[in-house]
Amino acid sequence: MPASEKTRKTQGMLDLQVNGFGGIDYNNSNLNPEDFEKSLQKMLATGVTSCLPTLISASETHLKSCFQALEKGRQNSELAQTMVIGYHLEGPFLSSEEGSRGCHPPEVMRGADLDFFEQLQETAGGMIRLVTVAPEIEGALSFIEQLSSKGIIVALGHTSAGIDLIRQATDCGAVLSTHLGNGTARMLSKHDNPILAQLSEDRLSASFITDGYHLSREQLKTYLRAKGSSRTVLVTDATSATAASPGRYRLGQLELERGREPLAYAPGTGRPAGSAVTLDQCVRNVIDWFGLSLEEA
Numbered sequence: 001m002p003a004s005e006k007t008r009k010t011q012g013m014l015d016l017q018v019n020g021f022g023g024i025d026y027n028n029s030n031l032n033p034e035d036f037e038k039s040l041q042k043m044l045a046t047g048v049t050s051c052l053p054t055l056i057s058a059s060e061t062h063l064k065s066c067f068q069a070l071e072k073g074r075q076n077s078e079l080a081q082t083m084v085i086g087y088h089l090e091g092p093f094l095s096s097e098e099g100s101r102g103c104h105p106p107e108v109m110r111g112a113d114l115d116f117f118e119q120l121q122e123t124a125g126g127m128i129r130l131v132t133v134a135p136e137i138e139g140a141l142s143f144i145e146q147l148s149s150k151g152i153i154v155a156l157g158h159t160s161a162g163i164d165l166i167r168q169a170t171d172c173g174a175v176l177s178t179h180l181g182n183g184t185a186r187m188l189s190k191h192d193n194p195i196l197a198q199l200s201e202d203r204l205s206a207s208f209i210t211d212g213y214h215l216s217r218e219q220l221k222t223y224l225r226a227k228g229s230s231r232t233v234l235v236t237d238a239t240s241a242t243a244a245s246p247g248r249y250r251l252g253q254l255e256l257e258r259g260r261e262p263l264a265y266a267p268g269t270g271r272p273a274g275s276a277v278t279l280d281q282c283v284r285n286v287i288d289w290f291g292l293s294l295e296e297a
Contacts, residue, residue, distance in 0.1 A: 011049075013279050013283070015048050015051045015052070015236055015279050016207060017088055017238075018088075018237075019053075019054045019056060019239045019274065020238060020239045020240035020250075023241075023243075024240055026053045027056060027251055028066065028069070028252070029065035030069065032073070040083050047279065047280045050085050052130055054087070054088040054237075055067070056104055056251065057105060058253070067123040067128075087129065090132040092109050092110050093110065093132075093143070094132065094133070094158035095136065095158050101158055102158055103266070112133065112137055113143075117143075130153045130154075131147055131155070133154055133155070135165050148172065148175075155175070155176035155207075156198060157178030157179065157180075158183040175203065176204060177206040179208065180206040199227065202231075204231070205227065205231040206231065207232075208223060208233070208234060209236065209277070209282075210234050210285050210286055211236070211275050211282065211285070224286075235282075236277050236282060237275040239275060240256070241264040244276070248267070251274055254266070255267055261276075262278075
């Protein structure tokens with residue numbers, strides 16, 4: 001039986017945020033179809049049967065080239081057509097503030113622009129299904145409303161927005177928080193901050209990177225209690241360093257370094273710049289840490 005047919009018949013996991021896998025960077029404008037399929041084969045072996053390859057903030061030219069490469073790979077692979085159910089655009093509609101932007105390059109950040117998005121969507125073959133937006137950027141609320149009306153899932157992330165603005169963004173159609181607890185400034189107001197605002201907004205589900213590095217167990221325990229299993233999504237935020245040996249890798253224009261632990265660093269800094277965990281490990285982690293059943297996890 002072909003691998004794609006097996007995938008269709010097997011109930012597996014969905015990863016909403018995958019920047020790369022198995023030594024292959026999806027933010028590479030020169031990604032070739034053979035490497036793309038190899039990375040999906042490795043991902044399938046971990047139990048993921050559906051995914052959203054994710055592009056981070058970059059120039060217009062680079063984003064278009066990456067989407068073209070992803071689409072070429074998807075259209076030339078039966079496995080990719082089965083596993084890739086859309087793309088996740090994580091930027092450049094994000095906060096450029098230190099801390100909030102994470103590893104995203106500030107020079108390419110821009111205000112929300114529907115015409116720009118539509119150009120990317122055309123290049124992506126209409127496959128952009130999820131867009132992460134910081135609601136405080138120029139034009140964001142209208143942008144969120146317009147994307148939502150088109151059936152595109154809008155997530156909030158890499159933001160410094162407080163309670164009122166998070167509520168407004170949710171009113172406009174945002175339904176998810178992207179890797180909540182990460183992409184946030186180190187110093188926050190104790191009464192009005194983006195983490196508290198999104199945790200307390202019951203209309204927002206939230207994704208969490210449960211690798212044990214991006215969030216402490218104590219943080220995650222609190223966040224899961226706030227959202228409950230029905231509004232929680234486990235994600236990897238995987239990079240090319242995932243399911244790969246220790247060494248140097250890429251995330252678009254960024255160089256990554258992976259050691260033995262499933263985490264990617266900016267070389268020489270010790271600062272996390274991405275994950276190298278697999279989704280099956282994320283599921284095992286929450287089962288082991290919090291005594292959850294497999295079904296709930």
